[in-house]
Amino acid sequence: MVCCCCEVEGVRVVRRIISEGSVWMNNIVVTGFLLVAWMTIAVAEEPAPATIALVIDDVGYLLAPGLRAIALPGPLAYSVLPHTPYAVSLAEAAHRAGKEVMLHLPMEPREGLSLGPGGLLHTMNHLELSQTLRTDLALIPHIRGVNNHMGSLLTQQSEAMAWVMADIKSHEGLFFIDSRTTAATVALDAAQKAGLSATRRDLFLDNVSQPAAIRVQFARLVALARLQGTALGIAHPRPATLQMLEDLLPRLPALGVRLRPVSETVARRAANPTLLQRYNPYGPLPGAEGIFDTEK
Numbered sequence: 551m552v553c554c555c556c557e558v559e560g561v562r563v564v565r566r567i568i569s570e571g572s573v574w575m576n577n578i579v580v581t582g583f584l585l586v587a588w589m590t591i592a593v594a595e596e597p598a599p600a601t602i603a604l605v606i607d608d609v610g611y612l613l614a615p616g617l618r619a620i621a622l623p624g625p626l627a628y629s630v631l632p633h634t635p636y637a638v639s640l641a642e643a644a645h646r647a648g649k650e651v652m653l654h655l656p657m658e659p660r661e662g663l664s665l666g667p668g669g670l671l672h673t674m675n676h677l678e679l680s681q682t683l684r685t686d687l688a689l690i691p692h693i694r695g696v697n698n699h700m701g702s703l704l705t706q707q708s709e710a711m712a713w714v715m716a717d718i719k720s721h722e723g724l725f726f727i728d729s730r731t732t733a734a735t736v737a738l739d740a741a742q743k744a745g746l747s748a749t750r751r752d753l754f755l756d757n758v759s760q761p762a763a764i765r766v767q768f769a770r771l772v773a774l775a776r777l778q779g780t781a782l783g784i785a786h787p788r789p790a791t792l793q794m795l796e797d798l799l800p801r802l803p804a805l806g807v808r809l810r811p812v813s814e815t816v817a818r819r820a821a822n823p824t825l826l827q828r829y830n831p832y833g834p835l836p837g838a839e840g841i842f843d844t845e846k
Contacts, residue, residue: 600775600807603627603782603815604795605697605727605751607654609644610634615787620644622792623799627812629654629697632686633667645692650812652727653686653693657701659731665700672704676713683717694813695725697751697784702732711740719744725816727751729784742820749819749826755785755794764794772807773835779825780815 606619610631620628620643627650630637641651656669665671668686670679687693696718704710705728715737718724728738728750741748752774755767768783775781785791802809819825 598779600772601780601810601815602771602775602802602807603780603810603812604755605629605652605782605784605812606787607697607699607729607784608786609640609654610637612636612787613639615789615792616640617643618792619787620647620649622795624802624809625649625811626809627652627695629699630690631656631666631668631699632689637690641691641693650694651690651692652695652697652812653690654699655683655686655696656699657704659700660702663700670701670704670710670714672707672710674710679710679713680717683714687721693724695727695816697727698729698731698737700731701729701735701737705732705735705737708736708740711737712743715740715744715746715748719746725813725820727782727812727816747817747820749782749816751784752781753783755783756788756791759786759788759790761790761794764791765798768794768798770835772802772805775807777835780819782812782815782819 604624604626605628606622606626607629608631609616609619609628611634613636616628616636617640619626620640625648628640628644629652630641631654644651656665656667658665658669658671668682668689670682674682698705715726718726718741724746726737726741726746726748728735728741728748730750738748738750753767753771755771756764757767758764764785771781771783785795799809
């Protein structure tokens with residue numbers, strides 16, 4: 551038989567253990583909460599790696615340069631012109647290589663440049679634009695997105711762009727990139743209003759088709775990616791361009807820059823407009839000089 555005093559003392563001990571245990575458990579909970587909060591802040595403060603995306607335009611006219619472009623390392627996209635001799639074979643080759651295929655949609659330019667077949671003209675009505683677009687899309691297999699070929703006249707036409715973007719939207723899953731062949735383009739605005747996943751290019755790499763000039767432009771693309779998080783460039787399957795990309799693309803990891811799929815970059819920029827050209831790609835770009843030796 552346990553005496554009353556022992557029983558009371560036992561109750562006190564049990565209560566003290568429970569009380570101290572509660573404090574101990576509370577300390578664990580608080581410490582855990584603080585640890586989770588610190589980790590959340592640390593993750594939030596860690597900057598996302600800079601990324602670039604590259605589109606190779608004007609694919610379809612020549613087989614050998616097209617295949618050489620497809621052999622470039624990394625997830626580049628290849629924008630194929632409809633009605634060209636090697637459009638289908640190069641689109642199939644790019645798809646087999648795990649690369650993304652786009653339609654390089656011909657649009658009417660301001661200057662008297664030869665647009666080629668399958669072009670969209672400002673004189674076309676909605677039905678004619680839709681039929682031409684539908685035919686162009688049907689000619690190229692494995693299309694993931696669309697960007698304009700030329701188009702300095704048509705991309706200024708608000709009504710035509712609204713029609714075209716609504717038609718692209720009707721083909722589920724496609725994205726759009728405004729090649730920005732004119733500063734007066736309304737193509738991106740029309741695409742966004744149509745609900746497309748869309749963005750615009752930042753730089754052409756080879757408007758001047760000389761190795762030193764292409765190297766400078768590629769350095770500017772890297773600098774732009776570091777400054778604003780992403781950068782999207784357009785290039786062409788020209789000998790000097792392919793030579794430079796074969797040399798420069800493998801250097802990106804050492805520069806802390808990742809090459810990412812174009813579709814991923816478009817989606818990321820469409821969801822976060824602050825990633826879209828915070829800096830003027832035509833003006834001075836901090837950090838662009840010295841990234842590559844432009845003398846080689």
